[in-house]
Amino acid sequence: MRAAGKPTAERSAIMRAVKSRDTAPELMLRTMLRSIKPGYRLHRADLPGKPDIVYGPRRLAIFMHGCFWHGHDCKRGARAPKDNAAYWSAKIARNRARDATHLKALAALGWRTLVVFECALKDKPALERRLRDALEAGEGGQR
Secondary structure (H helix, E strand, C coil): CCCCCCCCHHHHHHHHHCCCCCCHHHHHHHHHHHHHCCCCEECCCCCCCCCCEEECCCCEEEEEECCCCCCCCCHHHHCCCCCCHHHHHHHHHHHHHHHHHHHHHHHHCCCEEEEEEHHHHHCHHHHHHHHHHHHHHCHHHCC
């Protein structure tokens, strides 16, 4: 049995392979947005949190979050790893705190934000309505 807290080479390889951009959920979201309102930019590094999708004139920043990584309260997000549980609990808590800081900073700059968790992709009509509402609220650059 391995020492607690020490990742195996196999686990390390798996974790290295996890992408932070252009993930399958993000690509699905972008496909939906292209049919609703094209003209967004990706991963703007000049904004807090480097939002996944940005509609500049509408001042709308969209984040696509994985349920596990960002501690969503859905079934997948609430599932706690058995190995190295203390590490993962702290890691997800840090992610959530960081996310909240980014959302606050964007709001302080006058940006509207929309956080989409990957589980929302299961109900595409509801997600599409939510996206349309967010985009229509920003017509003409209004808040």
